[in-house]
Amino acid sequence: xxxxLVLLAPLLLLWALVAVLNDALSxxxxxxxxxxxxxxxxxxxxxxxxxxxxxxLAGLICDANAPITFGTHLLLFAAGHVTLFHLRERLxxxxxxxxxVVVLFTNLTLFLVFSFTQIHASPAPAAVWPRLLSDLLWSxxxxxxxxxxxxxxxxxxLALARLxxxxTV
Numbered sequence: 001x002x003x004x005l006v007l008l009a010p011l012l013l014l015w016a017l018v019a020v021l022n023d024a025l026s027x028x029x030x031x032x033x034x035x036x037x038x039x040x041x042x043x044x045x046x047x048x049x050x051x052x053x054x055x056x057l058a059g060l061i062c063d064a065n066a067p068i069t070f071g072t073h074l075l076l077f078a079a080g081h082v083t084l085f086h087l088r089e090r091l092x093x094x095x096x097x098x099x100x101v102v103v104l105f106t107n108l109t110l111f112l113v114f115s116f117t118q119i120h121a122s123p124a125p126a127a128v129w130p131r132l133l134s135d136l137l138w139s140x141x142x143x144x145x146x147x148x149x150x151x152x153x154x155x156x157x158l159a160l161a162r163l164x165x166x167x168t169v
Contacts, residue, residue: 006161007042007054010154014038015061021142029131033139035114036107037147038062039077041154043084044093044102055081068118076110100147104140111136 018034025032038058042051059074066073084106092098115132119125158164 002161003046003050003158003163004053004057006157006163007046007050007154008057010150010157011038011054011058012061013153014150015058019065025138030138031135032142033107033111033114033135034143034146035062035073035076035080035110036103036105037143037150039080039084039110040099040103040106040147041151043081044088044091044099045155048085051085052078052081072114072117076114080106080110096148096151099151100144103143103147107139107143108136111139 014034014037018032021032022030039055042055045051046054055077056074059077060071062073062077063070084102091102111132119128122128
């Protein structure tokens with residue numbers, strides 16, 4: 001039970017940082033989506049139950065202040081985690097560049113699925129796509145810069161709690 005809570009602590013920090021960033025960027029009408037970063041570390045480096053529990057709790061936290069159906073982030077993050085977990089043996093996990101690429105592809109997938117599930121609420125769905133593509137571009141730039149730091153933060157949190165980093169348990 002300790003491992004999911006230790007994994008959740010950096011995810012809470014990420015949620016707060018993204019919320020502050022989105023608030024600061026609101027004047028520019030830019031929104032940053034970091035769903036891939038919420039999912040990737042737990043799926044690539046943690047046991048399945050602990051990683052999935054942390055990711056689902058983070059999804060609930062993201063759902064708590066989002067103006068969407070409650071449980072949307074939870075389901076998307078859980079699906080992303082399960083998919084990445086099953087692919088992780090085929091992916092290089094120790095390389096920072098590979099981690100960034102995995103996070104970017106995961107974020108792209110989650111962003112597109114999220115957008116397709118929510119676009120029906122728009123009065124003019126075709127007019128929304130340029131804005132969504134702009135948000136996706138800014139999100140990917142943000143994730144490219146933040147992913148190595150965030151992976152190190154999560155590894156540091158596990159080391160601080162004296163839990164093995166890899167899924168050796």
